[in-house]
Amino acid sequence: MAAAGVLLAQLADRPEAVFTPTPALTESAFALVKELLDPLATEISDAQKARRNENRKKRKRKDDEDDEPPVLQLRKVHIEGAGVRQVWEQARRILDAACDEIERDLPQAEEDLDQHHSAEEEEEDDADADGLELDPHGLNDGFFSIDDFNKQSQFLEQMDARGEDDNPSDEDERMRALPKTQPPKATNAASKGKDEDLDADIQRAMDDVHRDIFASESEGSSDEEHSDEGDGTATKNMSTHEKQRAKIAAEIRRLEAANVAKRDWALSGEARAVDRPVNSLIEEDLDFERIGKPVPVVTTETTDEIEALIKRRIIAREFDEIIRRRPDAIGSASDARRGRVEIDDRKAETGLADLYEQERLKSTDPNYVDKRSAATKKQHAEIDKLWKEVSYQLDLLSNLHFKPKRAELEVKTVEDKPTISMEDARPVGEVGESMLAPQEVYKPGDQGRKEGEVLRKGSSNVVNKEEMTKEEKIRRRRREKERLKKQKQQSTTTAGVGSRGQAKKSKQEEKKGILEELKRGNVKVIDKKGDLQSLGKKRGAESGPVSSSALKL
16 A cells, blocks of 8 residues: 555645646556556456356356346556546446446345344344243243333333323334343244244335335424424424424425426526526427438348339339430320421511511401411411410429419400500501501591591691690680680670671771781781692782892892
Protein backbone atom coordinates (compact mmCIF):
# COMPACT_ATOMS: atom_id res chain seq x y z
CA MET A 1 0.00 0.00 0.00
CA ALA A 2 2.91 2.31 -0.68
CA ALA A 3 1.01 4.03 -3.48
CA ALA A 4 -1.91 4.72 -1.14
CA GLY A 5 0.42 6.28 1.42
CA VAL A 6 2.04 8.53 -1.18
CA LEU A 7 -1.33 9.63 -2.56
CA LEU A 8 -2.78 10.35 0.89
CA ALA A 9 0.33 12.31 1.86
CA GLN A 10 0.08 14.47 -1.24
CA LEU A 11 -3.62 15.13 -0.70
CA ALA A 12 -3.05 15.96 2.97
CA ASP A 13 -0.39 18.54 2.07
CA ARG A 14 -2.29 20.08 -0.87
CA PRO A 15 -5.98 19.11 -1.14
CA GLU A 16 -6.54 21.62 -3.96
CA ALA A 17 -4.16 19.63 -6.18
CA VAL A 18 -7.08 17.36 -7.13
CA PHE A 19 -8.54 20.11 -9.36
CA THR A 20 -5.22 20.66 -11.17
CA PRO A 21 -3.47 17.28 -10.90
CA THR A 22 0.24 17.09 -11.53
CA PRO A 23 1.90 14.18 -13.36
CA ALA A 24 3.19 12.83 -10.04
CA LEU A 25 -0.30 12.86 -8.52
CA THR A 26 -1.73 11.13 -11.59
CA GLU A 27 0.92 8.40 -11.46
CA SER A 28 0.24 7.83 -7.75
CA ALA A 29 -3.50 7.50 -8.41
CA PHE A 30 -2.87 5.06 -11.29
CA ALA A 31 -0.57 2.96 -9.08
CA LEU A 32 -3.20 2.85 -6.31
CA VAL A 33 -5.91 1.78 -8.77
CA LYS A 34 -3.70 -0.96 -10.17
CA GLU A 35 -2.73 -2.17 -6.70
CA LEU A 36 -6.37 -2.40 -5.58
CA LEU A 37 -8.08 -3.74 -8.70
CA ASP A 38 -5.55 -6.24 -10.09
CA PRO A 39 -6.30 -8.98 -7.47
CA LEU A 40 -10.04 -8.35 -7.81
CA ALA A 41 -9.95 -8.61 -11.61
CA THR A 42 -7.91 -11.81 -11.51
CA GLU A 43 -10.23 -13.47 -8.99
CA ILE A 44 -13.40 -12.48 -10.86
CA SER A 45 -12.02 -13.64 -14.22
CA ASP A 46 -10.97 -17.02 -12.80
CA ALA A 47 -14.33 -17.54 -11.07
CA GLN A 48 -16.32 -16.71 -14.21
CA LYS A 49 -14.19 -18.97 -16.40
CA ALA A 50 -14.53 -21.86 -13.94
CA ARG A 51 -18.31 -21.41 -13.80
CA ARG A 52 -18.50 -21.30 -17.60
CA ASN A 53 -16.52 -24.52 -17.98
CA GLU A 54 -18.67 -26.26 -15.39
CA ASN A 55 -21.87 -25.15 -17.11
CA ARG A 56 -20.59 -26.37 -20.46
CA LYS A 57 -19.90 -29.80 -19.02
CA LYS A 58 -23.42 -30.04 -17.58
CA ARG A 59 -25.12 -28.66 -20.69
CA LYS A 60 -26.24 -31.23 -23.24
CA ARG A 61 -26.78 -28.88 -26.17
CA LYS A 62 -24.50 -26.22 -27.58
CA ASP A 63 -27.36 -23.92 -28.55
CA ASP A 64 -27.45 -22.37 -25.09
CA GLU A 65 -23.89 -21.04 -25.31
CA ASP A 66 -25.23 -17.72 -26.58
CA ASP A 67 -27.17 -17.25 -23.32
CA GLU A 68 -24.01 -17.44 -21.18
CA PRO A 69 -23.04 -14.23 -19.37
CA PRO A 70 -19.85 -12.58 -20.69
CA VAL A 71 -16.58 -13.41 -18.95
CA LEU A 72 -14.32 -10.60 -17.79
CA GLN A 73 -11.32 -10.66 -20.14
CA LEU A 74 -9.44 -7.95 -18.25
CA ARG A 75 -7.18 -9.63 -15.66
CA LYS A 76 -5.28 -6.49 -14.66
CA VAL A 77 -5.31 -2.72 -15.11
CA HIS A 78 -2.96 -1.43 -17.81
CA ILE A 79 -1.60 2.02 -16.95
CA GLU A 80 1.47 2.28 -19.16
CA GLY A 81 0.85 4.93 -21.82
CA ALA A 82 -2.85 5.15 -20.90
CA GLY A 83 -4.82 8.28 -20.16
CA VAL A 84 -7.25 9.04 -17.37
CA ARG A 85 -10.25 8.11 -19.51
CA GLN A 86 -8.78 4.76 -20.50
CA VAL A 87 -7.87 3.85 -16.91
CA TRP A 88 -11.38 4.84 -15.80
CA GLU A 89 -12.99 2.57 -18.42
CA GLN A 90 -10.87 -0.38 -17.24
CA ALA A 91 -11.79 0.26 -13.61
CA ARG A 92 -15.48 0.60 -14.53
CA ARG A 93 -15.49 -2.78 -16.27
CA ILE A 94 -13.86 -4.50 -13.31
CA LEU A 95 -16.27 -2.87 -10.81
CA ASP A 96 -19.33 -3.74 -12.94
CA ALA A 97 -18.21 -7.37 -13.09
CA ALA A 98 -17.70 -7.36 -9.30
CA CYS A 99 -21.22 -5.97 -8.76
CA ASP A 100 -22.68 -8.67 -11.00
CA GLU A 101 -20.87 -11.38 -9.03
CA ILE A 102 -22.07 -9.93 -5.71
CA GLU A 103 -25.68 -9.74 -6.90
CA ARG A 104 -25.44 -13.30 -8.14
CA ASP A 105 -24.01 -14.72 -4.90
CA LEU A 106 -26.02 -12.53 -2.49
CA PRO A 107 -29.16 -14.74 -2.27
CA GLN A 108 -27.06 -17.84 -1.60
CA ALA A 109 -25.05 -16.01 1.06
CA GLU A 110 -28.22 -14.81 2.79
CA GLU A 111 -29.61 -18.31 2.77
CA ASP A 112 -26.41 -19.74 4.27
CA LEU A 113 -26.41 -17.03 6.93
CA ASP A 114 -30.02 -17.79 7.86
CA GLN A 115 -29.24 -21.46 8.16
CA HIS A 116 -26.26 -20.67 10.38
CA HIS A 117 -28.39 -18.48 12.68
CA SER A 118 -31.14 -21.08 12.82
CA ALA A 119 -28.60 -23.75 13.79
CA GLU A 120 -27.26 -21.56 16.60
CA GLU A 121 -30.80 -20.89 17.84
CA GLU A 122 -31.57 -24.59 17.83
CA GLU A 123 -28.49 -25.27 19.88
CA GLU A 124 -29.54 -22.61 22.40
CA ASP A 125 -33.06 -24.04 22.50
CA ASP A 126 -31.70 -27.50 23.14
CA ALA A 127 -29.57 -26.14 25.94
CA ASP A 128 -32.58 -24.35 27.47
CA ALA A 129 -34.70 -27.46 27.18
CA ASP A 130 -32.03 -29.56 28.86
CA GLY A 131 -31.84 -27.09 31.77
CA LEU A 132 -35.62 -26.88 32.33
CA GLU A 133 -36.63 -25.98 35.90
CA LEU A 134 -39.94 -27.27 37.27
CA ASP A 135 -42.09 -24.88 39.30
CA PRO A 136 -43.83 -25.95 42.53
CA HIS A 137 -47.21 -26.12 40.77
CA GLY A 138 -45.90 -28.19 37.86
CA LEU A 139 -46.90 -25.65 35.15
CA ASN A 140 -43.56 -25.44 33.34
CA ASP A 141 -42.99 -27.77 30.41
CA GLY A 142 -41.09 -27.72 27.11
CA PHE A 143 -43.46 -25.14 25.54
CA PHE A 144 -44.59 -22.91 28.42
CA SER A 145 -42.78 -21.07 31.21
CA ILE A 146 -44.76 -19.48 34.02
CA ASP A 147 -41.90 -17.13 34.87
CA ASP A 148 -41.77 -15.65 31.35
CA PHE A 149 -45.54 -15.24 31.37
CA ASN A 150 -45.45 -13.32 34.64
CA LYS A 151 -42.72 -10.99 33.30
CA GLN A 152 -44.70 -10.17 30.16
CA SER A 153 -47.90 -9.55 32.13
CA GLN A 154 -46.11 -7.19 34.49
CA PHE A 155 -44.59 -5.26 31.56
CA LEU A 156 -47.98 -4.79 29.87
CA GLU A 157 -49.58 -3.58 33.12
CA GLN A 158 -46.86 -0.98 33.50
CA MET A 159 -47.51 0.29 29.94
CA ASP A 160 -51.24 0.58 30.62
CA ALA A 161 -50.51 2.52 33.80
CA ARG A 162 -48.37 5.03 31.82
CA GLY A 163 -51.24 5.58 29.32
CA GLU A 164 -49.51 4.30 26.19
CA ASP A 165 -51.89 3.11 23.48
CA ASP A 166 -51.77 -0.34 22.04
CA ASN A 167 -51.46 0.54 18.31
CA PRO A 168 -49.79 -1.36 15.47
CA SER A 169 -47.32 1.43 14.79
CA ASP A 170 -45.63 0.89 18.22
CA GLU A 171 -45.59 -2.87 17.95
CA ASP A 172 -41.93 -3.06 16.98
CA GLU A 173 -40.83 -0.90 19.93
CA ARG A 174 -42.88 -2.91 22.40
CA MET A 175 -41.53 -6.14 21.05
CA ARG A 176 -37.98 -4.83 21.43
CA ALA A 177 -38.71 -3.71 25.02
CA LEU A 178 -40.02 -7.15 26.01
CA PRO A 179 -37.48 -9.45 27.59
CA LYS A 180 -35.99 -11.82 25.09
CA THR A 181 -37.71 -15.11 25.73
CA GLN A 182 -37.98 -17.86 23.23
CA PRO A 183 -40.20 -20.86 23.74
CA PRO A 184 -38.28 -24.06 23.81
CA LYS A 185 -38.81 -26.31 20.85
CA ALA A 186 -39.41 -29.99 20.81
CA THR A 187 -36.39 -32.14 21.30
CA ASN A 188 -37.28 -34.48 18.53
CA ALA A 189 -34.07 -34.63 16.46
CA ALA A 190 -35.76 -36.33 13.51
CA SER A 191 -38.25 -33.50 12.90
CA LYS A 192 -35.64 -30.75 13.21
CA GLY A 193 -33.93 -31.49 9.92
CA LYS A 194 -37.23 -31.67 8.01
CA ASP A 195 -38.82 -28.52 9.42
CA GLU A 196 -35.86 -26.14 9.59
CA ASP A 197 -36.10 -25.15 5.89
CA LEU A 198 -39.86 -24.65 6.10
CA ASP A 199 -39.57 -22.54 9.25
CA ALA A 200 -36.85 -20.39 7.69
CA ASP A 201 -38.98 -19.73 4.61
CA ILE A 202 -42.03 -18.88 6.71
CA GLN A 203 -40.03 -16.53 8.91
CA ARG A 204 -38.49 -14.80 5.89
CA ALA A 205 -41.95 -14.35 4.27
CA MET A 206 -43.36 -12.91 7.50
CA ASP A 207 -40.47 -10.45 7.74
CA ASP A 208 -41.02 -9.30 4.16
CA VAL A 209 -44.75 -8.79 4.71
CA HIS A 210 -44.13 -6.94 7.96
CA ARG A 211 -41.58 -4.67 6.27
CA ASP A 212 -43.89 -3.92 3.32
CA ILE A 213 -46.86 -3.11 5.55
CA PHE A 214 -45.21 -0.95 8.20
CA ALA A 215 -42.34 0.61 6.25
CA SER A 216 -44.52 3.31 4.65
CA GLU A 217 -46.22 4.08 7.96
CA SER A 218 -42.90 4.42 9.74
CA GLU A 219 -41.58 6.68 6.99
CA GLY A 220 -44.75 8.79 7.03
CA SER A 221 -44.63 9.10 10.81
CA SER A 222 -40.96 10.12 10.69
CA ASP A 223 -41.73 12.78 8.05
CA GLU A 224 -44.59 14.12 10.13
CA GLU A 225 -42.33 14.27 13.18
CA HIS A 226 -39.73 16.25 11.28
CA SER A 227 -42.27 18.57 9.64
CA ASP A 228 -44.52 19.10 12.67
CA GLU A 229 -42.12 19.31 15.59
CA GLY A 230 -44.39 21.80 17.34
CA ASP A 231 -47.35 19.39 17.27
CA GLY A 232 -45.41 16.45 18.69
CA THR A 233 -46.98 16.76 22.10
CA ALA A 234 -50.47 17.03 20.58
CA THR A 235 -50.19 13.86 18.49
CA LYS A 236 -48.51 11.85 21.23
CA ASN A 237 -51.72 11.23 23.17
CA MET A 238 -53.89 10.58 20.08
CA SER A 239 -55.55 7.24 19.52
CA THR A 240 -54.92 5.05 16.50
CA HIS A 241 -58.08 6.20 14.72
CA GLU A 242 -57.24 9.86 15.33
CA LYS A 243 -53.73 9.37 13.98
CA GLN A 244 -55.10 7.72 10.85
CA ARG A 245 -57.57 10.57 10.35
CA ALA A 246 -54.81 13.14 10.84
CA LYS A 247 -52.63 11.32 8.35
CA ILE A 248 -55.46 11.25 5.78
CA ALA A 249 -56.14 14.96 6.34
CA ALA A 250 -52.46 15.78 5.83
CA GLU A 251 -52.45 13.81 2.58
CA ILE A 252 -55.58 15.65 1.40
CA ARG A 253 -53.98 19.01 2.18
CA ARG A 254 -50.87 18.01 0.27
CA LEU A 255 -52.86 16.94 -2.80
CA GLU A 256 -55.00 20.10 -2.73
CA ALA A 257 -51.90 22.27 -2.50
CA ALA A 258 -50.36 20.43 -5.45
CA ASN A 259 -53.59 20.85 -7.44
CA VAL A 260 -53.85 24.59 -6.74
CA ALA A 261 -50.15 25.29 -7.27
CA LYS A 262 -48.75 26.27 -10.65
CA ARG A 263 -48.27 23.27 -12.86
CA ASP A 264 -45.07 22.30 -14.53
CA TRP A 265 -44.52 23.78 -17.99
CA ALA A 266 -44.70 20.32 -19.57
CA LEU A 267 -48.27 19.86 -18.22
CA SER A 268 -49.61 23.35 -19.02
CA GLY A 269 -50.16 22.94 -22.76
CA GLU A 270 -48.25 25.02 -25.25
CA ALA A 271 -45.29 26.73 -23.58
CA ARG A 272 -43.04 29.38 -25.05
CA ALA A 273 -39.31 29.57 -24.50
CA VAL A 274 -39.69 32.41 -21.99
CA ASP A 275 -42.23 30.41 -19.95
CA ARG A 276 -39.96 27.46 -19.20
CA PRO A 277 -36.54 27.14 -17.52
CA VAL A 278 -33.32 27.24 -19.46
CA ASN A 279 -32.45 23.96 -21.25
CA SER A 280 -35.56 22.28 -19.84
CA LEU A 281 -36.60 21.02 -23.25
CA ILE A 282 -33.37 19.04 -23.58
CA GLU A 283 -34.11 17.15 -20.35
CA GLU A 284 -37.56 16.01 -21.52
CA ASP A 285 -38.31 12.98 -23.68
CA LEU A 286 -40.73 14.33 -26.27
CA ASP A 287 -43.01 12.24 -28.50
CA PHE A 288 -43.52 13.73 -31.95
CA GLU A 289 -44.71 12.51 -35.29
CA ARG A 290 -42.32 12.23 -38.16
CA ILE A 291 -42.76 14.78 -40.93
CA GLY A 292 -41.91 12.39 -43.74
CA LYS A 293 -42.07 8.68 -44.31
CA PRO A 294 -39.16 6.73 -42.85
CA VAL A 295 -36.61 5.45 -45.30
CA PRO A 296 -37.28 1.77 -46.04
CA VAL A 297 -34.62 -0.61 -44.84
CA VAL A 298 -33.00 -2.54 -47.66
CA THR A 299 -32.78 -6.16 -46.60
CA THR A 300 -31.65 -9.33 -48.30
CA GLU A 301 -35.25 -10.48 -48.78
CA THR A 302 -36.15 -7.24 -50.60
CA THR A 303 -33.15 -7.55 -52.92
CA ASP A 304 -34.01 -11.17 -53.72
CA GLU A 305 -37.62 -10.26 -54.52
CA ILE A 306 -36.53 -7.46 -56.88
CA GLU A 307 -34.07 -9.75 -58.68
CA ALA A 308 -36.74 -12.46 -59.07
CA LEU A 309 -39.18 -9.89 -60.49
CA ILE A 310 -36.60 -8.65 -63.02
CA LYS A 311 -35.77 -12.18 -64.18
CA ARG A 312 -39.44 -13.10 -64.51
CA ARG A 313 -40.19 -10.03 -66.64
CA ILE A 314 -37.15 -10.60 -68.86
CA ILE A 315 -38.27 -14.16 -69.54
CA ALA A 316 -41.85 -13.02 -70.26
CA ARG A 317 -40.55 -10.00 -72.25
CA GLU A 318 -42.62 -7.60 -70.13
CA PHE A 319 -40.50 -4.49 -70.35
CA ASP A 320 -43.36 -1.97 -69.81
CA GLU A 321 -42.02 0.48 -72.38
CA ILE A 322 -43.80 2.46 -75.10
CA ILE A 323 -43.83 0.76 -78.50
CA ARG A 324 -43.40 3.16 -81.39
CA ARG A 325 -46.15 2.92 -83.98
CA ARG A 326 -46.87 4.74 -87.19
CA PRO A 327 -50.08 6.78 -87.46
CA ASP A 328 -51.54 4.52 -90.14
CA ALA A 329 -50.84 1.40 -88.04
CA ILE A 330 -53.02 2.46 -85.10
CA GLY A 331 -55.89 0.04 -84.67
CA SER A 332 -54.50 -2.57 -87.08
CA ALA A 333 -54.00 -6.14 -85.94
CA SER A 334 -50.77 -6.74 -87.85
CA ASP A 335 -47.48 -5.51 -86.46
CA ALA A 336 -45.69 -5.67 -89.83
CA ARG A 337 -44.38 -2.37 -91.10
CA ARG A 338 -45.71 -1.02 -94.34
CA GLY A 339 -43.81 0.72 -97.09
CA ARG A 340 -42.69 4.29 -97.07
CA VAL A 341 -45.37 6.93 -96.74
CA GLU A 342 -45.60 9.31 -99.69
CA ILE A 343 -45.83 12.91 -98.53
CA ASP A 344 -47.51 15.47 -100.78
CA ASP A 345 -45.07 18.33 -101.14
CA ARG A 346 -47.05 20.36 -103.66
CA LYS A 347 -47.72 24.01 -102.98
CA ALA A 348 -51.03 24.80 -101.35
CA GLU A 349 -53.65 26.28 -103.61
CA THR A 350 -54.85 28.80 -101.04
CA GLY A 351 -52.48 31.24 -99.42
CA LEU A 352 -52.42 32.58 -95.91
CA ALA A 353 -54.17 35.79 -96.96
CA ASP A 354 -56.97 33.76 -98.52
CA LEU A 355 -57.38 31.79 -95.31
CA TYR A 356 -57.56 35.00 -93.26
CA GLU A 357 -60.08 36.41 -95.74
CA GLN A 358 -62.29 33.35 -95.47
CA GLU A 359 -62.18 33.41 -91.66
CA ARG A 360 -63.04 37.12 -91.65
CA LEU A 361 -65.93 36.73 -94.04
CA LYS A 362 -67.17 33.72 -92.13
CA SER A 363 -67.33 35.73 -88.88
CA THR A 364 -68.69 39.02 -90.28
CA ASP A 365 -70.72 38.32 -93.42
CA PRO A 366 -73.97 36.46 -92.69
CA ASN A 367 -74.42 35.69 -96.41
CA TYR A 368 -71.05 33.98 -96.74
CA VAL A 369 -71.22 30.43 -98.13
CA ASP A 370 -68.42 27.99 -97.27
CA LYS A 371 -66.96 26.21 -100.28
CA ARG A 372 -66.42 22.97 -98.41
CA SER A 373 -68.90 20.21 -98.92
CA ALA A 374 -71.22 18.86 -96.27
CA ALA A 375 -69.21 15.62 -95.98
CA THR A 376 -66.03 17.56 -95.29
CA LYS A 377 -67.79 19.63 -92.64
CA LYS A 378 -69.08 16.47 -90.99
CA GLN A 379 -65.60 14.94 -90.93
CA HIS A 380 -64.13 18.12 -89.47
CA ALA A 381 -66.79 18.18 -86.75
CA GLU A 382 -66.05 14.53 -85.91
CA ILE A 383 -62.31 15.26 -85.75
CA ASP A 384 -62.92 18.20 -83.42
CA LYS A 385 -65.06 16.04 -81.16
CA LEU A 386 -62.46 13.25 -81.02
CA TRP A 387 -59.67 15.70 -80.31
CA LYS A 388 -61.59 17.25 -77.43
CA GLU A 389 -62.14 13.80 -75.89
CA VAL A 390 -58.47 12.86 -76.27
CA SER A 391 -57.25 16.14 -74.80
CA TYR A 392 -59.68 15.74 -71.89
CA GLN A 393 -58.34 12.24 -71.14
CA LEU A 394 -54.75 13.49 -71.40
CA ASP A 395 -55.53 16.25 -68.92
CA LEU A 396 -56.76 13.63 -66.46
CA LEU A 397 -53.59 11.56 -66.89
CA SER A 398 -51.16 14.45 -66.67
CA ASN A 399 -52.59 16.04 -63.53
CA LEU A 400 -52.45 14.80 -59.96
CA HIS A 401 -55.96 16.09 -59.26
CA PHE A 402 -59.07 16.08 -61.40
CA LYS A 403 -59.21 18.97 -63.81
CA PRO A 404 -62.71 20.21 -64.71
CA LYS A 405 -63.88 20.25 -68.27
CA ARG A 406 -62.63 23.24 -70.18
CA ALA A 407 -65.29 25.85 -70.85
CA GLU A 408 -65.90 26.60 -74.50
CA LEU A 409 -65.88 30.17 -75.69
CA GLU A 410 -69.24 31.31 -77.02
CA VAL A 411 -69.65 34.70 -78.65
CA LYS A 412 -73.14 36.11 -79.00
CA THR A 413 -73.97 39.17 -81.07
CA VAL A 414 -76.63 41.41 -79.57
CA GLU A 415 -78.34 43.44 -82.31
CA ASP A 416 -80.81 45.41 -80.21
CA LYS A 417 -78.32 48.27 -79.72
CA PRO A 418 -76.78 50.52 -82.39
CA THR A 419 -73.08 49.92 -83.02
CA ILE A 420 -70.39 51.53 -85.16
CA SER A 421 -68.38 49.27 -87.45
CA MET A 422 -64.99 50.88 -88.10
CA GLU A 423 -62.12 49.13 -89.85
CA ASP A 424 -58.83 50.74 -90.87
CA ALA A 425 -57.74 47.80 -93.04
CA ARG A 426 -60.27 45.56 -94.68
CA PRO A 427 -59.77 42.32 -96.63
CA VAL A 428 -59.83 42.33 -100.41
CA GLY A 429 -63.15 40.57 -100.61
CA GLU A 430 -65.13 43.38 -98.90
CA VAL A 431 -67.75 45.27 -100.92
CA GLY A 432 -66.54 48.62 -102.26
CA GLU A 433 -69.53 50.59 -101.01
CA SER A 434 -68.83 49.66 -97.39
CA MET A 435 -65.28 51.03 -97.64
CA LEU A 436 -66.35 54.62 -98.41
CA ALA A 437 -65.80 57.37 -95.89
CA PRO A 438 -68.77 59.03 -94.19
CA GLN A 439 -68.23 62.21 -96.28
CA GLU A 440 -68.37 60.12 -99.45
CA VAL A 441 -71.68 58.49 -98.69
CA TYR A 442 -73.26 61.67 -97.25
CA LYS A 443 -76.38 62.88 -98.96
CA PRO A 444 -77.44 66.40 -97.92
CA GLY A 445 -81.00 67.08 -97.06
CA ASP A 446 -83.60 64.98 -95.34
CA GLN A 447 -83.87 62.49 -98.22
CA GLY A 448 -80.81 60.44 -97.20
CA ARG A 449 -81.35 60.54 -93.43
CA LYS A 450 -82.79 57.72 -91.43
CA GLU A 451 -85.12 58.03 -88.50
CA GLY A 452 -83.30 59.24 -85.42
CA GLU A 453 -80.30 60.73 -87.28
CA VAL A 454 -79.35 64.40 -86.93
CA LEU A 455 -76.79 66.63 -88.61
CA ARG A 456 -73.85 67.50 -86.38
CA LYS A 457 -73.18 71.25 -86.12
CA GLY A 458 -70.03 72.54 -87.79
CA SER A 459 -69.61 69.46 -90.03
CA SER A 460 -71.43 67.42 -92.60
CA ASN A 461 -71.45 64.24 -90.48
CA VAL A 462 -74.72 62.58 -89.62
CA VAL A 463 -74.96 60.81 -86.27
CA ASN A 464 -77.65 58.91 -84.45
CA LYS A 465 -79.20 60.49 -81.38
CA GLU A 466 -78.28 57.47 -79.25
CA GLU A 467 -74.62 57.80 -80.29
CA MET A 468 -74.38 61.41 -79.17
CA THR A 469 -72.68 62.20 -75.90
CA LYS A 470 -74.40 63.87 -73.00
CA GLU A 471 -72.76 67.26 -73.73
CA GLU A 472 -73.79 67.12 -77.41
CA LYS A 473 -77.38 66.34 -76.45
CA ILE A 474 -77.43 69.26 -74.00
CA ARG A 475 -76.04 71.69 -76.61
CA ARG A 476 -78.51 70.49 -79.24
CA ARG A 477 -81.41 70.88 -76.83
CA ARG A 478 -80.23 74.39 -75.95
CA ARG A 479 -80.01 75.35 -79.65
CA GLU A 480 -83.50 74.02 -80.23
CA LYS A 481 -84.82 76.14 -77.36
CA GLU A 482 -83.09 79.26 -78.70
CA ARG A 483 -84.42 78.61 -82.20
CA LEU A 484 -87.95 78.19 -80.89
CA LYS A 485 -87.58 81.31 -78.79
CA LYS A 486 -86.45 83.37 -81.80
CA GLN A 487 -89.31 82.05 -83.88
CA LYS A 488 -91.76 83.01 -81.17
CA GLN A 489 -90.32 86.52 -80.89
CA GLN A 490 -90.35 86.93 -84.68
CA SER A 491 -93.97 85.82 -84.88
CA THR A 492 -94.89 88.30 -82.16
CA THR A 493 -93.11 91.15 -84.00
CA THR A 494 -94.80 90.28 -87.28
CA ALA A 495 -98.22 90.23 -85.63
CA GLY A 496 -97.62 93.72 -84.18
CA VAL A 497 -97.12 95.35 -87.62
CA GLY A 498 -100.84 95.03 -88.45
CA SER A 499 -101.22 93.83 -92.02
CA ARG A 500 -100.26 90.49 -93.52
CA GLY A 501 -98.78 91.93 -96.77
CA GLN A 502 -96.59 94.36 -94.96
CA ALA A 503 -95.35 91.53 -92.70
CA LYS A 504 -94.45 89.40 -95.68
CA LYS A 505 -92.81 92.32 -97.36
CA SER A 506 -90.67 93.10 -94.35
CA LYS A 507 -89.67 89.41 -94.14
CA GLN A 508 -88.60 89.32 -97.76
CA GLU A 509 -86.73 92.55 -97.36
CA GLU A 510 -84.93 91.19 -94.31
CA LYS A 511 -84.01 88.00 -96.17
CA LYS A 512 -82.78 90.00 -99.11
CA GLY A 513 -80.65 92.19 -96.86
CA ILE A 514 -79.07 89.12 -95.29
CA LEU A 515 -78.22 87.69 -98.69
CA GLU A 516 -76.66 90.98 -99.76
CA GLU A 517 -74.44 90.95 -96.71
CA LEU A 518 -73.38 87.32 -97.41
CA LYS A 519 -72.63 88.20 -101.03
CA ARG A 520 -70.45 91.06 -100.00
CA GLY A 521 -68.57 88.72 -97.70
CA ASN A 522 -68.05 86.22 -100.57
CA VAL A 523 -69.69 83.37 -98.57
CA LYS A 524 -70.13 79.99 -100.23
CA VAL A 525 -72.70 77.34 -99.30
CA ILE A 526 -73.34 73.70 -100.17
CA ASP A 527 -76.39 73.15 -102.29
CA LYS A 528 -78.67 70.14 -102.27
CA LYS A 529 -76.42 68.23 -104.66
CA GLY A 530 -73.39 68.68 -102.45
CA ASP A 531 -71.58 71.24 -104.60
CA LEU A 532 -70.09 74.48 -103.33
CA GLN A 533 -72.14 77.41 -104.63
CA SER A 534 -71.44 81.13 -104.32
CA LEU A 535 -74.38 83.28 -103.27
CA GLY A 536 -73.62 85.89 -105.93
CA LYS A 537 -73.49 83.35 -108.77
CA LYS A 538 -76.63 81.93 -110.24
CA ARG A 539 -77.17 78.22 -110.51
CA GLY A 540 -76.34 76.84 -113.97
CA ALA A 541 -74.24 79.86 -115.04
CA GLU A 542 -70.88 78.92 -116.43
CA SER A 543 -67.89 81.04 -115.76
CA GLY A 544 -66.25 82.24 -118.99
CA PRO A 545 -62.63 83.06 -119.53
CA VAL A 546 -61.36 85.93 -117.48
CA SER A 547 -59.92 88.78 -119.55
CA SER A 548 -57.47 91.43 -118.53
CA SER A 549 -60.19 94.05 -118.46
CA ALA A 550 -61.93 92.22 -115.67
CA LEU A 551 -58.94 92.44 -113.43
CA LYS A 552 -58.53 95.41 -111.16
CA LEU A 553 -55.17 96.60 -110.06
